[in-house]
Amino acid sequence: MFSARAFITPLARASVRPRVVCLPLSSRLASLRAASTISEAITHDHRELQKYYNEIVNNQDDIDHQTRYGNQFTWELARHSVAEELLVYPAMEKYMGDKGKEHAEHDRKEHHKASLPLLHDHDCRADRPQTQPFVPKHKEIWSILEHHIEDEELRDLPALEEALSSSENRGSSESLAKNFGRTKMFVPSRSHPAAGENPYFEGPMGMLAAAIDHIADLFRKFPDGVISPNPSKK
Numbered sequence: 001m002f003s004a005r006a007f008i009t010p011l012a013r014a015s016v017r018p019r020v021v022c023l024p025l026s027s028r029l030a031s032l033r034a035a036s037t038i039s040e041a042i043t044h045d046h047r048e049l050q051k052y053y054n055e056i057v058n059n060q061d062d063i064d065h066q067t068r069y070g071n072q073f074t075w076e077l078a079r080h081s082v083a084e085e086l087l088v089y090p091a092m093e094k095y096m097g098d099k100g101k102e103h104a105e106h107d108r109k110e111h112h113k114a115s116l117p118l119l120h121d122h123d124c125r126a127d128r129p130q131t132q133p134f135v136p137k138h139k140e141i142w143s144i145l146e147h148h149i150e151d152e153e154l155r156d157l158p159a160l161e162e163a164l165s166s167s168e169n170r171g172s173s174e175s176l177a178k179n180f181g182r183t184k185m186f187v188p189s190r191s192h193p194a195a196g197e198n199p200y201f202e203g204p205m206g207m208l209a210a211a212i213d214h215i216a217d218l219f220r221k222f223p224d225g226v227i228s229p230n231p232s233k234k
Contacts, residue, residue: 036177038173039158039160049073049145050149053138053142072223078188079184085111086183088160089107092160095160095163100159100163103156114148161173
């Protein structure tokens with residue numbers, strides 16, 4: 001059971017800490033309008049994840065840099081995965097029939113495999129290599145994600161776009177892309193593999209986890225210049 005003090009204390013601290021000046025909501029929402037199709041939205045996230053991963057493995061002498069990009073990598077991976085679970089995979093099942101169900105189930109399992117190494121991510125820190133090796137842990141995650149990304153971009157997304165391009169489904173890809181971006185604003189920002197994988201996280205438990213995650217993000221370090229619906233950094 002969660003105690004009230006566990007929530008009140010960090011909230012009280014946050015109220016007296018210097019706040020980061022964030023970009024206006026209109027600027028943040030502009031990023032949601034940039035992707036015109038669901039394939040573009042997902043591919044954009046993939047490139048961002050790869051960029052964050054590269055910053056982690058290529059800056060092993062800079063613990064602060066690794067910490068910031070490690071948090072950003074986890075933040076983006078969790079939100080991307082949950083949004084796919086809630087929107088994209090059901091769309092595959094709806095518009096692609098049995099083939100879509102097969103693709104969606106395969107992708108859900110790969111998401112679950114990638115999120116398991118982050119189950120105890122509170123012990124995996126750049127400044128505590130003796131607890132869990134930071135870079136090897138992220139290399140393990142990326143080896144799974146790299147295969148998953150290749151499958152999605154070469155097989156799943158083209159098939160989904162083909163199904164969405166029919167006359168009766170015209171505009172569905174663009175609508176799905178917008179909902180994908182909006183959903184990422186409200187879902188959990190950390191990995192919760194224990195929640196299951198079909199879907200990844202849903203309902204009241206998902207909203208509770210999201211609220212807790214977003215409060216905790218206020219006390220985590222993130223890269224400078226991050227633009228997001230929840231730009232939390234020290």
